[in-house]
Amino acid sequence: MSRGGRLPGLLRLAGTLAAGAFAIWLGYQLGPGDRSLYTLMGLYAIVAIGLSLLMGFAGQISLGQGAFYALGAYTAGILTVGLDPDDRFLPEAGIDPALAVVAAPLLTGLVAAVIGVPLLRLRGHYLAFATLALHLILLAVIFAQSRFTGGQDPGLAVIEPLEVFGWQITGVTGGTARHTAIVWGLVLVTLLVALNLVGSRAGRALQAIATSERTAAAAGVNVSAYKLRLFVLSASLAGLAGALYAFMLQFLSPDAFGVFLSIQFVVMVAVGGLGSIYGAVVGAVAITWLEHELRELGTRPSLLGFDLPDQAPQVFSVGVFAVILIVVILFFPRGLLPALGDGMRRLRPARDES
Amino acid sequence: MAEPTTPALTIESVSRSFGAVHAVEDLSFSLPAGGLTCLIGPNGAGKSTLVHCIAGFLEPDEGHIRLGERDVTRWSAHRRALAGLGIVFQVMRAPQLDVLESTMIGCHAWTRAGFLEGVVRPPWQWREERRIREEALRALELVGLERRARDPADALPLGHLRLLSIARVLAQRPQVLLLDEPVAGLRAAEKRQLMHVFHDLRQAGLTMLLIEHDMQFVGSVADRVIVLDRGKLIADGTPAEVREDERVIGAYLGTAAAL
Numbered sequence: 161m162s163r164g165g166r167l168p169g170l171l172r173l174a175g176t177l178a179a180g181a182f183a184i185w186l187g188y189q190l191g192p193g194d195r196s197l198y199t200l201m202g203l204y205a206i207v208a209i210g211l212s213l214l215m216g217f218a219g220q221i222s223l224g225q226g227a228f229y230a231l232g233a234y235t236a237g238i239l240t241v242g243l244d245p246d247d248r249f250l251p252e253a254g255i256d257p258a259l260a261v262v263a264a265p266l267l268t269g270l271v272a273a274v275i276g277v278p279l280l281r282l283r284g285h286y287l288a289f290a291t292l293a294l295h296l297i298l299l300a301v302i303f304a305q306s307r308f309t310g311g312q313d314p315g316l317a318v319i320e321p322l323e324v325f326g327w328q329i330t331g332v333t334g335g336t337a338r339h340t341a342i343v344w345g346l347v348l349v350t351l352l353v354a355l356n357l358v359g360s361r362a363g364r365a366l367q368a369i370a371t372s373e374r375t376a377a378a379a380g381v382n383v384s385a386y387k388l389r390l391f392v393l394s395a396s397l398a399g400l401a402g403a404l405y406a407f408m409l410q411f412l413s414p415d416a417f418g419v420f421l422s423i424q425f426v427v428m429v430a431v432g433g434l435g436s437i438y439g440a441v442v443g444a445v446a447i448t449w450l451e452h453e454l455r456e457l458g459t460r461p462s463l464l465g466f467d468l469p470d471q472a473p474q475v476f477s478v479g480v481f482a483v484i485l486i487v488v489i490l491f492f493p494r495g496l497l498p499a500l501g502d503g504m505r506r507l508r509p510a511r512d513e514s
Numbered sequence: 515m516a517e518p519t520t521p522a523l524t525i526e527s528v529s530r531s532f533g534a535v536h537a538v539e540d541l542s543f544s545l546p547a548g549g550l551t552c553l554i555g556p557n558g559a560g561k562s563t564l565v566h567c568i569a570g571f572l573e574p575d576e577g578h579i580r581l582g583e584r585d586v587t588r589w590s591a592h593r594r595a596l597a598g599l600g601i602v603f604q605v606m607r608a609p610q611l612d613v614l615e616s617t618m619i620g621c622h623a624w625t626r627a628g629f630l631e632g633v634v635r636p637p638w639q640w641r642e643e644r645r646i647r648e649e650a651l652r653a654l655e656l657v658g659l660e661r662r663a664r665d666p667a668d669a670l671p672l673g674h675l676r677l678l679s680i681a682r683v684l685a686q687r688p689q690v691l692l693l694d695e696p697v698a699g700l701r702a703a704e705k706r707q708l709m710h711v712f713h714d715l716r717q718a719g720l721t722m723l724l725i726e727h728d729m730q731f732v733g734s735v736a737d738r739v740i741v742l743d744r745g746k747l748i749a750d751g752t753p754a755e756v757r758e759d760e761r762v763i764g765a766y767l768g769t770a771a772a773l
């Protein structure tokens with residue numbers, strides 16, 4: 161949003177590009193272990209930017225972004241290994257992984273366009289629950305159609321490496337540095353796309369919708385069409401991230417796409433601040449890191465003298481994120497990052513004016 | 515004699531009820547192009563209901579609404595807006611934008627950059643954006659809000675919020691403008707400012723339908739007054755004629771509102 165610390169457009173663009181270049185460079189500097197976590201942060205950031213547009217600018221809550229992420233991953237995976245489960249042992253059964261990465265967001269967007277029509281008639285909590293249900297349904301389908309998806313056991317192995325113009329991008333466990341760099345390059349592109357959209361005629365229309373659908377319609381905004389387009393855009397972004405994820409792990413199982421993932425995306429956006437595109441990236445990085453740390457903590461055999469059960473990682477994450485969400489909603493309704501910015505701004509004028 | 519011209523807005527036997535309440539009952543009138551008509555009536559007379567039916571936010575149970583020659587009865591609200599209908603609501607919420615950007619939303623109806631152009635930004639998009647900004651600034655100047663252009667809209671006091679919603683609808687360049695109590699809660703100076711704005715708009719040929727309780731204000735801006743009582747039209751004439759009308763006096767005495 162263009163309110164508050166109003167940097168001149170060019171300066172802001174330069175800063176964003178510099179930060180993006182740094183993020184891409186960092187991909188080449190990290191060791192394989194840290195790198196896969198860093199790639200995941202980038203993938204989640206892409207999803208979070210899309211959700212931030214939907215939640216922060218159009219006021220539509222979706223608890224189904226994890227479903228679109230999963231849909232993108234499985235679309236890319238299944239297209240790569242081949243649609244027909246009986247042919248999958250043949251070479252050439254599937255399509256080029258690079259094509260699959262392009263096809264996945266398109267298909268995800270198409271699905272969003274079809275289900276969005278009835279879904280977006282719902283508002284507020286109803287929309288949140290309906291999108292959550294969407295996620296549950298998709299998981300059920302993945303389990304039920306295990307002949308195609310591999311289900312939970314054996315899962316879906318996507319061993320074909322992702323190559324673009326002969327450049328190998330994945331195929332090494334945890335992905336290559338190139339993959340990480342591409343993911344963060346896409347984060348930068350997504351960020352610029354979102355910032356441009358927000359500051360345009362369409363972006364203003366979306367923000368009018370967030371405040372009052374009636375007022376937006378009175379100004380001539382086709383409310384349902386605008387909501388649907390944004391829903392499709394955010395779903396496609398999640399689908400793209402999911403497709404890139406499929407080639408990072410080279411293995412897909414519904415365990416990686418639990419309902420908790422969708423909730424996590426909402427927490428990322430809430431922490432980063434509703435209405436802040438940059439905040440979505442920061443929220444994604446922070447929450448992904450936190451989730452990683454909590455899992456490390458939970459997988460220890462014991463903590464402070466207590467034996468930890470097998471479910472400890474999930475319990476830790478769910479507990480901590482629930483607390484974060486409640487604290488943010490109660491005390492920082494505009495998000496942690498904007499609240500931090502407000503605090504700094506309150507400190508600064510005192511110094512400037514003295 | 516001049517040839518009969520099509521009215522800017524035609525209401526044909528429009529009825530709308532909420533359960534047992536007949537908010538608007540078999541109402542017909544038309545507004546010739548140009549001029550300011552005031553719609554008055556006691557609380558609950560059905561004024562807002564009528565205006566919402568015209569703007570497309572309520573569906574009439576019966577009857578037709580024409581905008582110029584087009585029957586818009588089944589049109590969605592946004593399509594009516596694109597066809598030149600503007601509305602200022604009785605209550606308005608400010609978006610999380612600054613005053614200028616909030617006004618720029620009004621320009622949506624006559625501009626065309628969509629999602630793709632917003633992202634890719636071809637040169638014509640920049641030109642369009644400049645025109646939007648200029649038009650919004652002009653609208654803010656008209657209502658006297660230009661100094662607050664960069665303030666957050668949701669921090670405006672109620673009076674300024676009203677002015678903002680009027681600026682936004684002016685930026686929309688409507689041919690027919692519906693105003694639901696636009697001056698309620700405004701200070702005398704702001705009312706006077708708007709009186710001038712409405713006067714200028716009338717000179718510019720805009721057709722306006724304005725709901726207002728303050729008869730002094732009505733008397734100073736209206737060419738014509740239409741009086742509703744319990745969903746029915748009970749008087750239609752110049753301000754002076756209406757003020758003398760016995761049914762009008764009766765309707766208002768019944769609600770103890772001073773004329």
Ligand SMILES: Nc1ncnc2c1ncn2[C@@H]1O[C@H](COP(=O)(O)OP(=O)(O)OP(=O)(O)O)[C@@H](O)[C@H]1O
Pocket residue numbers: 532535536537555556557558559560561562563564
């Ligand atoms: N959404 C609704 N549901 C039920 N009844 C309604 C609704 N809207 C209006 N009404 C009823 O219809 C009647 C007309 O209401 P309306 O708001 O049109 O009156 P009004 O002339 O605008 O009054 P005011 O001067 O108080 O704004 C009232 O009796 C009101 O209670």
Ligand SMILES: [Mg+2]
Pocket residue numbers: 561562563604694
């Ligand atoms: Mg009313």
